[in-house]
Structures are given as structure tokens and as C-alpha cells.
Amino acid sequence: MKKSNNSKKIIFKRRLLCCSILLVSKLLGCSNSLKCAFCENLLCLYCPLQMKNKFCRTVHSMCPPEELCFRAKGYYAGDLGLTASGCMTKQQCTMKHLVSYKGTNFTMTYTCCNWNFCNLAPSFSFFSSALLVAPLAATAFLLTRWMY
Structure with missing residues (x-):
């Protein structure tokens, strides 16, 4: 079964989002990236x-x-x-x-x-605190809008 172009784009966007979250969590100093990425x-x-x-x-x-x-x-x-x-x-x-x-x-x-x-x-x-949180919130919003 061949995947459509649209589903390939969605998979690519999800992988990009996941990699971005893992990268940010590493930059924040989290040794366990998955745990960090999911805000535990x-x-x-x-x-x-x-x-x-x-x-x-x-x-x-x-x-x-x-x-x-x-x-x-x-x-x-x-x-x-x-x-x-x-x-x-x-x-x-x-x-x-x-x-x-x-x-x-x-x-x-x-x-x-x-x-x-x-x-x-x-x-x-x-x-x-707004200066710290606003860019993160905007990035999350744009990434979720871009995914769908």
C-alpha cells in the first residue's frame, strides 16, 4: 500500500517537531530527553x-x-x-x-x-517572565498549526 503525499508530509512534520523538542530539552540540560520533552x-x-x-x-x-x-x-x-x-x-x-x-x-x-x-x-x-515564556508558546503554537 502506497502512502499519499499528504500523509508523508504529516509524518515528516511530526518527526521534525519531535526532533525539535528533543533538541530543546538537551539544550535545557535534560539527560533523559524523552522524560524532559514530556515535561515530567x-x-x-x-x-x-x-x-x-x-x-x-x-x-x-x-x-x-x-x-x-x-x-x-x-x-x-x-x-x-x-x-x-x-x-x-x-x-x-x-x-x-x-x-x-x-x-x-x-x-x-x-x-x-x-x-x-x-x-x-x-x-x-x-x-x-512573559519575555521568557512568550517565544516558547509562540513556537509551540506555530508548530501545532503547521502540523495540521
Whole structure:
């Protein structure tokens, strides 16, 4: 049975879309491209442990499987002094940790969430996040329109 030209085009477009997704997932640093391509790992913002008023140029990170995004706050004598964000296990989210930073002991508390970029810092504006998401959404829309 011979395939029609139209069905060959659809197969080619689907293969192109799949290859594009795998390429993007590799660029995002996903070691398991199929798992990454189907959005099974969370995307979070990473900012190292630092003083609360210090500017942090956040980095996008892909959490390992079974990890959540978090935002951390470190307190000394009841005052907020440290912040951090990234990925951690669900079990760690409910714990408090004692962290020594520049010779001072801080009690760290964590807030975890389970959707992409849910740990956005308050200083990270809606406009900035829209600039990141808009091109990806437009590409996905155009590829799906082009497929059919």
C-alpha cells in the first residue's frame, strides 16, 4: 500500500517537531530527553544562599525527578537574613535546617511548590517572565498549526 503525499508530509512534520523538542530539552540540560520533552521534570529558578538584600541573577534549572521547586528563608534572632531558591526533595521541604553563614547560625525554612517556575522571586517581574515564556508558546503554537 502506497502512502499519499499528504500523509508523508504529516509524518515528516511530526518527526521534525519531535526532533525539535528533543533538541530543546538537551539544550535545557535534560539527560533523559524523552522524560524532559514530556515535561515530567520541573523547571525552577536557582539562586544560591545569600544575604536577603543582595541581587541574585537567577538561573533556570531542571529539577531531578521527584524534586520540587523551593524558596528558602534564613532567620537569625527572628529577623530575615538569608534567601535561596532551587530544587529539593519533598521530605526536605518540611524540615528546618541550621546553616552557618559567615560565622552566624541561621534557621532555614522552606516553601515548596510543584509547577514550573513557581519559585519566582518577588523582584522577578511579570514582564520578565512573559519575555521568557512568550517565544516558547509562540513556537509551540506555530508548530501545532503547521502540523495540521
